[in-house]
Amino acid sequence: MNETLAELGESELLRRLSRFAPPGQLNDDSAALGSDSRPMLVNTDVLVDGIHFSDASTKPSDVGWRAVAANLSDLAASGAISVDGITVALVAPGDTPWSWVEGVYTGLKAALDEYGGVILGGDCSKGSERLLSITALGRLGPLRLHRGEARPGDILVTSGPHGLSRLGLAILQNDKALHGIPLSDALRTAAINQHQRPIPRLAALQDLLNCKPESLPWRAGGTDSSDGLLAAIQGLCSSSGCGASLDEALLPRSKDWPTGDLWDRWCLAGGEDFELVLSLPPAWAQRWLDRQPHSRHIGCITAEHNMIRWQHSRQRIDSQGFDHFRTTQTL
Numbered sequence: 001m002n003e004t005l006a007e008l009g010e011s012e013l014l015r016r017l018s019r020f021a022p023p024g025q026l027n028d029d030s031a032a033l034g035s036d037s038r039p040m041l042v043n044t045d046v047l048v049d050g051i052h053f054s055d056a057s058t059k060p061s062d063v064g065w066r067a068v069a070a071n072l073s074d075l076a077a078s079g080a081i082s083v084d085g086i087t088v089a090l091v092a093p094g095d096t097p098w099s100w101v102e103g104v105y106t107g108l109k110a111a112l113d114e115y116g117g118v119i120l121g122g123d124c125s126k127g128s129e130r131l132l133s134i135t136a137l138g139r140l141g142p143l144r145l146h147r148g149e150a151r152p153g154d155i156l157v158t159s160g161p162h163g164l165s166r167l168g169l170a171i172l173q174n175d176k177a178l179h180g181i182p183l184s185d186a187l188r189t190a191a192i193n194q195h196q197r198p199i200p201r202l203a204a205l206q207d208l209l210n211c212k213p214e215s216l217p218w219r220a221g222g223t224d225s226s227d228g229l230l231a232a233i234q235g236l237c238s239s240s241g242c243g244a245s246l247d248e249a250l251l252p253r254s255k256d257w258p259t260g261d262l263w264d265r266w267c268l269a270g271g272e273d274f275e276l277v278l279s280l281p282p283a284w285a286q287r288w289l290d291r292q293p294h295s296r297h298i299g300c301i302t303a304e305h306n307m308i309r310w311q312h313s314r315q316r317i318d319s320q321g322f323d324h325f326r327t328t329q330t331l
């Protein structure tokens with residue numbers, strides 16, 4: 001029986017949603033967090049139907065998982081070593097099936113069970129379209145990662161390959177850009193997994209903390225690649241007043257990744273990869289690369305303000321550099 005939210009009514013909806021939180025957690029108007037000497041990190045992410053997800057490419061449980069993963073990825077990229085939980089604001093039309101909401105909360109809870117934290121509270125409202133806004137709360141470890149802490153001479157590293165999520169979306173949408181291009185089964189599976197069930201890189205952050213050379217201070221530049229690898233590097237450079245040099249041969253392509261402009265563009269700017277992008281002193285970078293099997297060295301930070309270049313040609317890389325791709329393809 002596929003009841004709608006209008007048929008359930010607000011109190012029954014809240015009663016059902018309370019099953020996804022610890023017992024009694026949603027009974028009151030506020031949630032109390034335990035005291036903790038570590039600074040708290042907070043971030044909010046909004047997902048809108050038709051923009052960040054659609055029924056065509058995203059199961060409701062994946063909508064929930066991705067929402068948590070995006071938030072926790074931002075916490076990891078700021079230095080969070082534990083997650084208290086999330087608050088969830090849900091807006092949906094009255095004709096939305098309960099099964100969709102149940103699926104979303106099932107995905108939210110599955111991701112929290114995997115990476116830490118609980119549903120602390122939230123709110124629901126009727127609205128003209130489906131929207132999910134999540135606020136995540138976490139605790140800072142010894143390293144506060146900032147975009148503005150990259151320094152010339154640092155090594156640029158990332159926790160994994162890029163472009164997989166964009167490829168996964170293209171596969172799920174049967175994008176004509178893929179027609180006639182042979183893709184290995186392993187690459188197809190990895191791409192769909194990365195799109196549907198991205199992993200917030202909290203473990204990679206923990207490894208980074210564990211392997212800092214003692215002689216170095218707690219200073220590193222960092223962000224995540226939720227908006228794409230190039231945007232992450234641009235963010236580091238502009239916030240730090242630095243530039244970057246990227247080695248085309250070291251673009252973090254996945255195994256079996258095809259060659260060509262489209263594929264380099266998806267790697268650099270496909271988005272929603274949710275990998276850490278870090279600017280580290282060379283000795284720290286090397287230790288982390290040695291410990292993280294999927295991590296990649298992609299280039300270095302330079303003193304040239306806001307200028308990202310290819311190492312081999314010295315040619316500038318920026319959004320204009322991608323215009324020629326956009327004549328045939330859109331992101």
Ligand SMILES: [Mg+2]
Binds near residue numbers: 224225227
């Ligand atoms: Mg982000």
